[in-house]
Amino acid sequence: MNREPSRLSRSQGLRWLKDMMRIRRMEETCAELYGQEKIRGFLHLYTGEEAVAAGAIPELEDTDAFVGTYREHGHALMRGISMNAIMAEMFGKVEGCSRGRGGSMHLFDAGTRFFGGNAIVSGGLPLAVGLALADRMQDKPGVTACFFGEGAAAEGEFHESLNLAALWQLPVLFVCENNLYAMGTALARSESVTDIHAKAEAYGIDSQPVDGMDVMSVNSAIRAALKTVREKHRPGFLEMRTYRFRAHSMFDPELYRSKEEVEQWKQLCPIATLTAQLQAQQLLEDRDLTTLEASVDAEIHAAVEFAEAGNWESTEDLLRDVYTEDAVTAQEPIP
Amino acid sequence: MKTTYREAMRAALRDALNGDERVFLMGEDVGRYGGCYAVSKGLLEEFGEERVRDTPLSESAFVGAGIGAALGGMRPIVEVMTVNFSLLCLDQIVNTAATLRHMSGGQFSVPIVVRMTTGAGRQLAAQHSHSLECWYAHVPGLRVIAPATLEDMRGMLKLALADPDPVILFEHNALYNQEGELEEDWHVTDIRRAVVRRSGSDVSLISYGGNLHKVLAAAEALAKTGVEAEVVDLRSLRPLDEESILASVRKTHRAVLVDEGWRTGSLAGEIGMRIAERAFYDLDAPLARVCTEEVPIPYPRHLEQAALPQIESIVEKVHEVMGQHA
Ligand SMILES: Cc1ncc(C[n+]2csc(CCOP(=O)(O)OP(=O)(O)O)c2C)c(N)n1
Numbered sequence: 033m034n035r036e037p038s039r040l041s042r043s044q045g046l047r048w049l050k051d052m053m054r055i056r057r058m059e060e061t062c063a064e065l066y067g068q069e070k071i072r073g074f075l076h077l078y079t080g081e082e083a084v085a086a087g088a089i090p091e092l093e094d095t096d097a098f099v100g101t102y103r104e105h106g107h108a109l110m111r112g113i114s115m116n117a118i119m120a121e122m123f124g125k126v127e128g129c130s131r132g133r134g135g136s137m138h139l140f141d142a143g144t145r146f147f148g149g150n151a152i153v154s155g156g157l158p159l160a161v162g163l164a165l166a167d168r169m170q171d172k173p174g175v176t177a178c179f180f181g182e183g184a185a186a187e188g189e190f191h192e193s194l195n196l197a198a199l200w201q202l203p204v205l206f207v208c209e210n211n212l213y214a215m216g217t218a219l220a221r222s223e224s225v226t227d228i229h230a231k232a233e234a235y236g237i238d239s240q241p242v243d244g245m246d247v248m249s250v251n252s253a254i255r256a257a258l259k260t261v262r263e264k265h266r267p268g269f270l271e272m273r274t275y276r277f278r279a280h281s282m283f284d285p286e287l288y289r290s291k292e293e294v295e296q297w298k299q300l301c302p303i304a305t306l307t308a309q310l311q312a313q314q315l316l317e318d319r320d321l322t323t324l325e326a327s328v329d330a331e332i333h334a335a336v337e338f339a340e341a342g343n344w345e346s347t348e349d350l351l352r353d354v355y356t357e358d359a360v361t362a363q364e365p366i367p
Numbered sequence: 368m369k370t371t372y373r374e375a376m377r378a379a380l381r382d383a384l385n386g387d388e389r390v391f392l393m394g395e396d397v398g399r400y401g402g403c404y405a406v407s408k409g410l411l412e413e414f415g416e417e418r419v420r421d422t423p424l425s426e427s428a429f430v431g432a433g434i435g436a437a438l439g440g441m442r443p444i445v446e447v448m449t450v451n452f453s454l455l456c457l458d459q460i461v462n463t464a465a466t467l468r469h470m471s472g473g474q475f476s477v478p479i480v481v482r483m484t485t486g487a488g489r490q491l492a493a494q495h496s497h498s499l500e501c502w503y504a505h506v507p508g509l510r511v512i513a514p515a516t517l518e519d520m521r522g523m524l525k526l527a528l529a530d531p532d533p534v535i536l537f538e539h540n541a542l543y544n545q546e547g548e549l550e551e552d553w554h555v556t557d558i559r560r561a562v563v564r565r566s567g568s569d570v571s572l573i574s575y576g577g578n579l580h581k582v583l584a585a586a587e588a589l590a591k592t593g594v595e596a597e598v599v600d601l602r603s604l605r606p607l608d609e610e611s612i613l614a615s616v617r618k619t620h621r622a623v624l625v626d627e628g629w630r631t632g633s634l635a636g637e638i639g640m641r642i643a644e645r646a647f648y649d650l651d652a653p654l655a656r657v658c659t660e661e662v663p664i665p666y667p668r669h670l671e672q673a674a675l676p677q678i679e680s681i682v683e684k685v686h687e688v689m690g691q692h693a
Contacts, residue, residue: 162437165441
């Protein structure tokens, strides 16, 4: 798990910095809006893990598919769903990317092949295997990227899916975001073998651990893995070692880990790390930071306004989209 | 043409595989073994391993993969050996297949067909004999169908595959060996409308799937005692064709529901309630039902038979409803 030698270009560095800031600021805003009861339900924030989404997801092609979990706001943003549509979805407005029907845990977008948003731990893995199977059977070039937490590794579906993907040599890239905790259960309290990537190796899948706090390491690992999956038509597995700085959800009093531990990990903040690296290499000036911050703030401000101005779906439409034929009779186009 | 239910379903599968490149069959032992009920025997040789796929014992993964493949543009037919084992993939069917369209605001449909056998009667004991159709029929977003005749066995799959939403297709295992006459070019039957299989004026017997034959036999026996029973075959368990059910009850003024599920929480209970809600004043007698006794299905034949709806118990229940106690 070596850190990549820190050679990076200014434009790429600024791009990553901006993306990570977009995710973090968007989610911080969500937390505030949660306090104001504009956003309800479960809200799982990604703070601390931004390097994974920012370093990995932009490497996917348009023809690739993405399958995620309930901690997917950052994934959705990186996949290209507009912040407006994400924010409106959080509010439950009809302008949201899932028409307001899904909320925080169920972001979907057909246009970017974003298949969730899935609140069932490990439920997305079989789905990803199937999407890859469909691509293969139709000779399509796509790779399916399947993101999940380390908690999923304890589920049967994890093992069933890895076996099937390896058995059928399907183009799935499994990305485990190992943040060490499944809600309040530390990895060592739930797994007999805590090296998640070793489990994938047991199925004959190329697999390696990656420093998930470092966007460059994430990026080079994902590029290499995607290349192999694409060219060799077989699954790959990356274990991103990361950490969430915040509680599991807005309901979590965080009794299971010490403040010191959290503080230690915060020293590895991917945004601060990259900022320091760019500064050390004189690729980032103070006024770049000001510009970045201003543009991120503007995007977020606009997204919140968009969500505020959005519409509540009429209860007359309550029963639509349970079956496909309902949509055929429904008049309104999907925004 | 003389044929069996097994052959009728195989013909339907063959049609489906021939008719659309996107269709493939996947499940445990569907290929080399020929299907655990021999339904897909020969299809591997005919269509090859890509399209007739043996899967590992991983119900959740291969049903979930079917859902993913459906999302990815294929038309998978996934076979789960029996409804008993489908509990291992209940999550994928209920939490994913049934919800995706709604949760995505209508962006994704899941055109998958999941076939599974159901029912008791072969002394396979509790873990191979349950009838859990009503669990699936409980779930919005799924369509649940149950062929009871050769025509339906041969003809339902086509519309099930054409349906853009997930369809669960239940085949009663006691039917496979039954023989009958089927027209050669039988390709499509309705999967939305219930159908009257025997017309009658005195009582409506409402059933589906493997039990339809017991009900028809009971109706014949009743005719000999002067009771003309109308037999309604539901065909679709979700959505229920309420209008056809009500039309029959409004004609006969009595109803007996026959369902191999356990009585508590049964489909029979649901249908009875719908009749009570909408046709209460048309009724000349209390609603009644014949269901499976509240016991995991036992192994010994006499106990198994005692647990299940039988021709005699149906006849007896009808006499009771007619006010003709033996
Ligand atoms: C099948 C299932 N069991 C339990 C839960 C409740 N639950 C929600 S999140 C979570 C922890 C998952 O942790 P992990 O997979 O590591 O992801 P992370 O939250 O760390 O991103 C649990 C147990 C669930 N959503 N699904």
